[in-house]
Amino acid sequence: MELRHLRYFVAVAEELNFTRAAKRLGISQPGLSLQIRQLEKELDTPLFHRRTRGVELTNAGKLMLEEAHVILKQVETTKIGVRRRGRGETGRINVGSSGGGYFHPLIPAIIREYGMKYPDIVLTPEASNSALAVARLRTGQIDIAFIRPPIGDNDGLVIEPLVDEDFLMVLPAGHALSGSASAPLAALAKETFVLPPRAINPGAYDSVIAACHRAGFSPALGQEAPEIMSVVPLVAARLGVSIVPRSTSRIHADGVFFVAIEGRAPHTEICLAHRRDDRSPAVQNFVAVARRAMRPTVQSKSSDVAKVVKKANAPRH
Numbered sequence: 001m002e003l004r005h006l007r008y009f010v011a012v013a014e015e016l017n018f019t020r021a022a023k024r025l026g027i028s029q030p031g032l033s034l035q036i037r038q039l040e041k042e043l044d045t046p047l048f049h050r051r052t053r054g055v056e057l058t059n060a061g062k063l064m065l066e067e068a069h070v071i072l073k074q075v076e077t078t079k080i081g082v083r084r085r086g087r088g089e090t091g092r093i094n095v096g097s098s099g100g101g102y103f104h105p106l107i108p109a110i111i112r113e114y115g116m117k118y119p120d121i122v123l124t125p126e127a128s129n130s131a132l133a134v135a136r137l138r139t140g141q142i143d144i145a146f147i148r149p150p151i152g153d154n155d156g157l158v159i160e161p162l163v164d165e166d167f168l169m170v171l172p173a174g175h176a177l178s179g180s181a182s183a184p185l186a187a188l189a190k191e192t193f194v195l196p197p198r199a200i201n202p203g204a205y206d207s208v209i210a211a212c213h214r215a216g217f218s219p220a221l222g223q224e225a226p227e228i229m230s231v232v233p234l235v236a237a238r239l240g241v242s243i244v245p246r247s248t249s250r251i252h253a254d255g256v257f258f259v260a261i262e263g264r265a266p267h268t269e270i271c272l273a274h275r276r277d278d279r280s281p282a283v284q285n286f287v288a289v290a291r292r293a294m295r296p297t298v299q300s301k302s303s304d305v306a307k308v309v310k311k312a313n314a315p316r317h
Contacts, residue, residue: 003075005039006068008032009047013065017054084120088281092122095286096133096145098201100228101270104247106163106293107146114289121282129200129227137273143283145273150203160272160287162294167208167243167266169259170235182260185243189217192240196225204228207266208243214264232256 011021012032022029040047047061057065084090101107102125115123126142133145137157149159169177169188177183198205212219223239225231229251231242236255245268249258272290274283 001039001042003072005035006072008035009039009064010068010072012036012048012055013057013061013068016056086281088121088283088285089118090120091280091282092124093144093280093282093286094124094126094142096126096128096136096142096147098128098130098133098145098147100245100248100251101146101148102127103229103250104163104165104245104270105250107270110162110290110293113293114286117289118282118285131199134273137275140275143274143278143280144286147271147273148201148204148268149271151273154273156276157273158276160291162270162272162290164267164269165246167211167261167268168246168249169261170232170242170244170248170256171259172235172238172241173255173257175241175257177259178257180259182262184262185211185215185265186217188212188219188241189215191220192222193219194223194225194231194234194240194242195219195221196228196231200227201268204245204266204268207268211243211261211264211266 008021008025008027011025012018015021015024018033018036019029022032025032036047043060043064045060046058047064048055049058081090095111097107111123111125114121128136130147130149130151133142133147134151134154134157136142137145146162147159151157151159169183169185171177177187193208195205195208209219223234225234225242228244228248231244232248232251232253234240235242236253238255243261243266272287274287278284
């Protein structure tokens with residue numbers, strides 16, 4: 001029994017007339033009659049009572065019609081589902097992010113747009129550091145990662161820059177620079193710095209150290225922060241000062257304020273990483289959404305920084 005036999009049978013059962021059913025199917029009436037007889041022979045039971053001006057379903061034919069409808073509906077549902085999966089409209093994507101990347105407004109904007117365009121994709125986000133995100137990407141545990149370069153060996157991966165952001169000072173409440181919109185980095189020359197370990201994000205770490213050297217001092221390193229997101233609460237606890245990517249100022253915490261860095265501030269990138277040989281339509285669709293969302297950053301402009309700093313330092317009730 002083939003699907004065409006079921007479709008032929010359903011047409012005859014619904015029309016109760018071989019001529020009309022043949023016309024509906026676009027085949028000859030003798031050919032249709034032959035197919036139905038072959039089906040009845042295979043099932044070893046008549047499906048129709050033949051009458052002068054049409055046919056009637058036998059009891060077996062009535063059951064056959066019910067079952068045929070179920071089977072054909074399931075076949076159609078399967079076809080639609082397979083086509084949608086092939087277009088990347090269903091399935092699952094695991095998305096990693098490092099270095100507090102989720103705090104940058106572009107990242108949730110990309111995820112939100114993707115979710116609106118592909119609502120039947122289950123999107124699972126996770127946070128880690130760049131090294132771990134890249135390792136999980138290589139092993140297939142995640143499909144996409146927002147990372148901060150450099151990552152060392154990127155063989156087999158595609159790294160696409162999304163946005164560049166500058167760093168801000170994060171200082172404890174009551175610091176001498178309290179109320180300042182901006183200050184030279186040299187103003188922190190005698191402070192103790194709270195930084196994540198270099199292994200967490202070598203690029204950002206080296207950028208901060210190099211900026212301090214350009215400002216004429218080597219930073220005194222104190223308490224290490226387990227990750228970038230833990231820097232702010234450690235500064236709030238008065239364990240030191242720090243320099244963090246600007247998006248980190250979106251972490252709302254009492255006891256800290258942010259100050260823009262005058263002159264040449266350190267910068268860091270957020271990039272989208274995915275496997276070069278990944279042919280998943282869902283992943284390709286995510287990459288396409290991210291590319292459309294990319295825009296030249298204006299975050300380093302002093303006027304924009306000042307607005308963000310003002311907002312970040314606003315009293316919280």
